[in-house]
Amino acid sequence: MKQEFTISLFTEDHIGILGQITIILTRRQINIDSITASESAVTGVQLLTIVVSTTDEMIQKVARQMEKLVDVMKVFVHSSDQIIYQEIALFKISTKGLMSGNVIDHIVRDHHARILEVSPEYIVLEKTGHKTEITELLAQLEPYGVLQFARSGRVAITKQVKELNSYLKEMDEANRFKTEPTLN
Amino acid sequence: MKTVQEKEQATIEVNGQKHITGAEALLECLIEEGVDTIFGYPGGAIMPVYDKLMDYEDRLKHILTRHEQGAAHAAQAYAMVTGRPGICFATSGPGATNLVTGIANAFLDSVPVVFITAQVVSSLIGTDAFQETDIIGVSMPITKWNCQVKKSHEIPDTIAKAFYIAKSGRPGPVLIDITKDAQLEKLNFKYKKCDYIRSYNPHIPLHTKAIESAAIMINHAERPLILAGHGVLISGAEDELKAFAEKTGIPVASTLLGLSGFPSSHRLFTGMLGMHGNYGPNLLTNEADLIIAIGMRFDDRVTGNLKKYAKKATIIHIEIDEAEINKNVVVDVEINNDAKEALKYLIPLVKENSFEKWIREFRICDKTEYEKVIKPETIPEKGEIKMGEVVSRISEITKGEAIIVTDVGQNQMVAARYYKFNHPNSLVTSGGMGTMGFGLPAGLGAKIGRPDKQVITFVGDGGIQMTIQELGTIFQYNVPVKIIILNNNFLGMVRQWQDMFFDKRYASTELVNPDFVMISKAYSIPAKKVSKREDLNSSLQEMLASEGPYLLDIAIEKEGNVFPMVEPGASVSEIRLTY
Numbered sequence: 001m002k003q004e005f006t007i008s009l010f011t012e013d014h015i016g017i018l019g020q021i022t023i024i025l026t027r028r029q030i031n032i033d034s035i036t037a038s039e040s041a042v043t044g045v046q047l048l049t050i051v052v053s054t055t056d057e058m059i060q061k062v063a064r065q066m067e068k069l070v071d072v073m074k075v076f077v078h079s080s081d082q083i084i085y086q087e088i089a090l091f092k093i094s095t096k097g098l099m100s101g102n103v104i105d106h107i108v109r110d111h112h113a114r115i116l117e118v119s120p121e122y123i124v125l126e127k128t129g130h131k132t133e134i135t136e137l138l139a140q141l142e143p144y145g146v147l148q149f150a151r152s153g154r155v156a157i158t159k160q161v162k163e164l165n166s167y168l169k170e171m172d173e174a175n176r177f178k179t180e181p182t183l184n
Numbered sequence: 185m186k187t188v189q190e191k192e193q194a195t196i197e198v199n200g201q202k203h204i205t206g207a208e209a210l211l212e213c214l215i216e217e218g219v220d221t222i223f224g225y226p227g228g229a230i231m232p233v234y235d236k237l238m239d240y241e242d243r244l245k246h247i248l249t250r251h252e253q254g255a256a257h258a259a260q261a262y263a264m265v266t267g268r269p270g271i272c273f274a275t276s277g278p279g280a281t282n283l284v285t286g287i288a289n290a291f292l293d294s295v296p297v298v299f300i301t302a303q304v305v306s307s308l309i310g311t312d313a314f315q316e317t318d319i320i321g322v323s324m325p326i327t328k329w330n331c332q333v334k335k336s337h338e339i340p341d342t343i344a345k346a347f348y349i350a351k352s353g354r355p356g357p358v359l360i361d362i363t364k365d366a367q368l369e370k371l372n373f374k375y376k377k378c379d380y381i382r383s384y385n386p387h388i389p390l391h392t393k394a395i396e397s398a399a400i401m402i403n404h405a406e407r408p409l410i411l412a413g414h415g416v417l418i419s420g421a422e423d424e425l426k427a428f429a430e431k432t433g434i435p436v437a438s439t440l441l442g443l444s445g446f447p448s449s450h451r452l453f454t455g456m457l458g459m460h461g462n463y464g465p466n467l468l469t470n471e472a473d474l475i476i477a478i479g480m481r482f483d484d485r486v487t488g489n490l491k492k493y494a495k496k497a498t499i500i501h502i503e504i505d506e507a508e509i510n511k512n513v514v515v516d517v518e519i520n521n522d523a524k525e526a527l528k529y530l531i532p533l534v535k536e537n538s539f540e541k542w543i544r545e546f547r548i549c550d551k552t553e554y555e556k557v558i559k560p561e562t563i564p565e566k567g568e569i570k571m572g573e574v575v576s577r578i579s580e581i582t583k584g585e586a587i588i589v590t591d592v593g594q595n596q597m598v599a600a601r602y603y604k605f606n607h608p609n610s611l612v613t614s615g616g617m618g619t620m621g622f623g624l625p626a627g628l629g630a631k632i633g634r635p636d637k638q639v640i641t642f643v644g645d646g647g648i649q650m651t652i653q654e655l656g657t658i659f660q661y662n663v664p665v666k667i668i669i670l671n672n673n674f675l676g677m678v679r680q681w682q683d684m685f686f687d688k689r690y691a692s693t694e695l696v697n698p699d700f701v702m703i704s705k706a707y708s709i710p711a712k713k714v715s716k717r718e719d720l721n722s723s724l725q726e727m728l729a730s731e732g733p734y735l736l737d738i739a740i741e742k743e744g745n746v747f748p749m750v751e752p753g754a755s756v757s758e759i760r761l762t763y
Contacts, residue, residue: 171382
């Protein structure tokens with residue numbers, strides 16, 4: 001059965017790494033629901049957060065293929081209950097429409113949204129939360145004329161205690177074991 | 185007055201560092217890595233490298249193939265027989281794209297090849313310049329790692345990294361794309377071999393607990409079977425495999441690419457697995473209570489129908505590539521380690537044992553297969569010459585001492601089935617990719633890698649014509665490889681499938697062939713046509729006794745089929761002996 005997974009990839013900051021990762025997904029016909037790239041807490045290490053819907057079996061295989069990439073340090077796969085995550089959305093709504101009813105302050109308060117800009121033509125609202133909350137707000141705003149809507153990819157922090165740094169340390173120690181690479 | 189070239193050659197040494205061009209730096213790097221042979225093909229963008237290659241002729245031998253694909257396959261075969269990475273050069277654009285089949289082939293069969301492609305000058309990248317191709321993008325899914333270099337000072341570290349990645353862990357091809365301006369630009373050269381990459385750790389600590397639980401299972405098994413793959417050869421674990429099998433008394437079956445990792449004549453050897461493998465190991469995979477898979481990846485050609493594969497067995501999987509574990513077959517014990525290291529730790533933990541009754545079951549199967557398939561195929565009394573007969577004679581005459589190279593299809597399956605291998609790394613074949621056209625250039629690469637060995641290439645009349653121009657390379661460098669065409673005027677394996685699964689409708693599989701003997705002679709390669717059984721032995725002897733290259737065009741049974749066969753979608757235990 002398909003379910004939603006958040007993949008967190010810690011990678012080197014090299015050109016082309018995103019391409020290497022996405023082709024692993026596209027080859028297996030897995031659609032990317034959202035993707036975010038940013039720095040991580042470790043200097044020089046990039047964090048990619050990818051949300052996909054697939055089976056548990058497939059996500060394990062995909063994660064191993066990703067971790068196999070030379071420039072990928074560590075891959076974590078989480079279900080939604082294992083992470084704290086947010087998405088951010090911006091809404092541009094016609095001022096006329098929104099002012100016609102006496103709703104603007106209700107909407108802003110009920111959804112913990114923020115007003116970023118007001119002009120005679122439009123109002124820009126910001127909403128941070130889960131996708132479902134953002135979708136709810138969008139549905140509520142639709143009757144008033146949504147001129148533009150944009151939602152970011154997911155950013156996520158894991159609940160687990162072990163941090164990337166300790167994994168990097170372990171990998172370093174393992175590397176000290178090394179013997180000359182042999183072939184034949 | 186000095187020529188421009190001489191002026192450039194006069195390298196200045198500053199603080200022990202040579203001030204040289206990127207092209208020279210590349211060649212210096214190769215020498216530092218112990219390279220002495222390069223397969224390649226020049227072109228516009230790579231001309232600075234080829235120009236400098238003339239100054240390195242005493243240390244770097246360049247083999248000019250007739251097509252970049254040939255260079256790629258030859259480099260792979262060279263790597264497979266020497267254990268050292270193969271090196272392949274090509275220019276930008278079509279030169280680079282012509283490598284693609286060869287790169288993919290090396291990738292699927294885990295062979296270390298360092299591909300160097302040239303790129304247009306960096307200011308032209310992205311402009312659709314003449315002979316510009318995004319080879320980094322193209323080769324991304326078929327290389328272990330690739331990288332573009334636009335600055336000459338990046339060359340040494342990138343090449344060092346490329347060699348380290350290609351050779352270590354599960355080996356594979358890497359590609360470095362160097363712009364023309366980086367080849368010309370000067371740098372202060374200093375080389376340091378790479379032995380560490382932060383994000384890449386091929387040295388996995390031994391999973392001792394898993395190996396210990398594997399040992400307990402092995403010590404309690406009643407019908408255990410070892411499946412040995414290419415990983416045994418790659419990690420150099422042949423002696424450990426032998427010691428492990430002999431101590432435990434467990435029979436050994438091999439994948440196609442694992443062949444020659446365990447002596448074919450060993451009393452515990454049960455043969456090849458897979459679609460055209462031997463009867464016993466296929467049939468009895470489904471009777472085993474324990475499978476110890478070593479350095480193999482449960483390819484679909486080995487497993488047949490996964491839903492009916494080895495259902496009675498507990499499965500132990502020793503495999504260096506974690507992504508291969510639980511990929512096709514869900515296993516009970518994961519040992520994500522190098523085969524040699526894992527076996528070394530495992531051997532003292534297992535008890536001495538023997539499985540005579542279990543092995544007898546294999547021998548009964550062998551007898552059946554011999555009567556129904558092997559005997560009629562290898563010692564036929566009448567009719568046309570058979571494929572298996574040719575391979576069998578070669579095996580007898582060379583006493584299993586030769587290196588066997590194959591193309592793809594029926595010629596490949598019979599070569600794998602009927603040659604008895606004595607030494608590791610003596611089969612060079614295109615396994616995962618199944619690349620027709622592999623045989624001839626691979627034969628050339630293997631012979632250059634192991635001039636001390638008799639190298640025999642089996643090709644079909646279809647496959648040889650995909651890369652037949654490499655006869656030119658064999659001629660030019662006088663490479664004494666022996667070429668045997670198993671000629672049935674058909675694309676034999678496809679015809680066999682049409683015969684079996686498509687109502688004998690031979691759609692586009694019949695070939696009207698040229699006179700291969702005349703073609704060979706046009707390249708001054710001695711050649712002979714054989715069509716009668718009584719001429720076979722003497723012709724093979726004559727070929728093997730000849731000093732230079734030799735081509736034997738053997739007319740074989742027109743519609744011969746390769747058996748046994750696990751039909752597509754069938755279980756390994758449904759293996760068929762006849763049609």
